[in-house]
Amino acid sequence: MAIIDRPLAIGAGDDAVETVDRPLGSITRPQESGTWRDWLTTVDHKKIGIMYGAAAMFFFVIGGAEALLIRLQLATPNGTLLSPEVYNQVFTMHGVTMIFLVAMPMGAAFANYLLPLQIGARDVAFPRLNALSFWVFLFGGLFLNSAWLLGGGADGGWFNYAPNSTVTFSPSHGIDFYALGLQITGVASLVGAINLITTVLNMRPKGMTLMRMPIFTWMNLVVQFLLLFAVPVISVALFELTFDRLFDANFFNTEAGADPLLWQHLFWIFGHPEVYILILPSFGIVSEVIPVFSRKPIFGYSFMVASGVAIGFMGWGVWAHHMFVSGIGPISVAAFSLSTMFIAVPTGVKILNWLATIWGGKLRFNTAMLFAVGVVSMFTIGGLSGVTHSIAPADTQQTDTYYIVAHFHYVIFGGTLLGFFSGFYFWWPKMFGYKLNEKLGKTNFWLQIVGFNVTFGPMHILGLQGMSRRIDTYDAGFGFEFWNLVATVGAFIIALGIAFFFVNVAVSRRQWIAAGKPNPGPDPWDARSLEWMTASPTPIHNFDEEITVDAPDEFWHRKYGYDTEGNVVRKATAEEVAQDGSNTNVHLPSPSYFPILLALSMPIISYGLIYSLWLCIPGGMLLVYSMVGWIFEHPDDPNAAHDDHGHDDHGDAPDELAAGDDEGELVGVGAGAPETEATNG
């Protein structure tokens, strides 16, 4: 398939005379024109990644506001800010939002943007499916949050135990929104998983063997496999809950003899792999950042990969440690207790390897590195409190107390979220063409890390003192007052820290424009992996020509070599090695309306299921219409590529337009695409 040596789809829209492609004669194919409309129809993995990130930040602000409400309510005994009913909804939606609409899509944002770049590919395997993933996630998240305006959010906690979540105990529609909303975002995760696994396994360029892939790519590959197998399990649980609530099924109807543990098992078979789905992208980011700012290769590359894969497998064998007090019996408790202790081993290996990477390195403590070190230290605390849960007798004491709340915030906030912030500061110049301000960045970091410890550190104490999680208030005199107030103060310090991040983005951008948009160059950090080997911000076609890979950290090896005494010496500057993005002769997949339309049908159908089945008819029609339109639309716009079609291909496929160009796939740059004399500036 010709992906090289053809005119760009972008810019082709300037030719006003072009005939338009009308799949099914209905919708005119979008032509990229440089306006905001491009973002609705784009299939470019970089734009989709940025949209994932922006949407996740939007939900992050919502989830953060909910967190502040929780802390305000609990700041003093007998708080009256929120009623118990509203409090239930706020903490439930806080958890659901932060996990499903912030942490998961933010991981997807980095994966989308970086995986093709890190393996040296042009785009993902299925660009339109990639757009579909994003829009489905966004509409699912909006659908879930629309519950606030339609009678209140879900109130069963993020794991929403049935039968507590059946109509009898939660008659409002909140849990219907929960079940259908997560079903929709699950579709997004599943489609994304299939897409990214195919991309990583199939589209690597010459020499990029699996064991030469960057650790970030490896960790995300594991994550996508976890999603692939975990999502269908929660889908079944959510279907059963939906059918119980809407169609009077009896899956969780204990009066009809239903087993109250069914939901718990199904949820946690998904839910524990989910924990690794949340943390592994952050592990990947840290594994990229620490070597760069320590000026050393990652210590024990193959061990890092193997431990990530081991986590991926062992993550399936520990789910019942969430259920130690639900009466699953001593044998189950003992078995899951042991497996939970074991899974700490590969995680510990990672911590040691990061420390060994830092050890003896020439350290540069800028903001990205500070956040990465923050992950290593904070996640270690969270990991250690996690090990205390594996000891079932201790866990019995800790279950449903603030100790648990402290633990999972140390791993999800201290591990996942700090990792994402490290990634922001690290990859921002690659994504947007300017660096974030270091001074504001360090303020952001210190406020965030101090606020984080002030908020969640005391929760360990509160939990061990016996304060229940999810309790909407407490009486004075139990010794809860002081630490709750401290935690509330800490939460506002975190909020201030996050505000500094947004300020930083605005200020840095203004300074960059005021300074006449200086380019940070392809490689502002003296980095090691392939995404730094092309211009910043990444050109729309990623790479001018295929990169042949000879080693892990290929880019570093092109810049540095060894002299006769074995000392590292610089062979070339980054600018000499990197591609300048000047090749405009690259054929790219064309934008499409159908992903966003197909995604839009899902919330419509879901509203229909809740309120009136009649609404499912237009929703279903939109679904069918966009599927059919999708199938009949060429992934590659024949017009965009047609100006000089006569001579752009390599004679071996004369009838290529009919036979091959209608594929939705891009093959890795040069994986079969004949190389042309496209030059590297």
Next chain:
Amino acid sequence: MASATVAVGHGADHGHEEHETNYGMSNNKMAMWLFLSSDCLLFGALISTFLLYRTNISDGTVFTEPADVFDIPFTSLSSFVLLMSSLTMVLALSAVKRGDERNGRIWLLTTAFLGMVFIGGQVYEFTIFSAEGLQYSTNTWTSAFFTLTGFHGVHVSVGILLLMGTVFGTRNSGLGKEKSEAVELVGLYWHFVDIVWVIIFTVIYLIPIG
């Protein structure tokens, strides 16, 4: 300008094997295998739920033995029809690979027809069960039974649509050898759905409720 070539299956058409991927398997085929592996866990969870409620056949007021309403010979026959559709699917793929377009279409349509016979049997069975008092909300057994078999029925129906789409979507462009991978992908899906039915049939109908 759009050539009339139609993409089937997962949105893209593939008879295009000359460019290599890292493992020599096309992106579309890999995506289909990944989807099916994910679907295994969907059915795994549904079958687990059914196994949990397999003996839970009383709702406290009405006691209906599923075994009393089962018509094993009838369901065996419709299962046989579905299994035979795997054979016709293989014949369809083989014909398309040989470049025998006419027979390829005939066998694809036969496969779709056999699938429809199976779905017809399922609808008939659901109607009978319902009339005999085993309705969706009757007890946990019925909820699990109708959900599991219903999900399978939806999968078969999607397969029928894929088959019909392959046949009628390629009327203009032809169903030549270069389309054999699209047919193969539909086939993978179809065989998967058949294999799942073998398990479901065994679990629900053949193992006695003891």
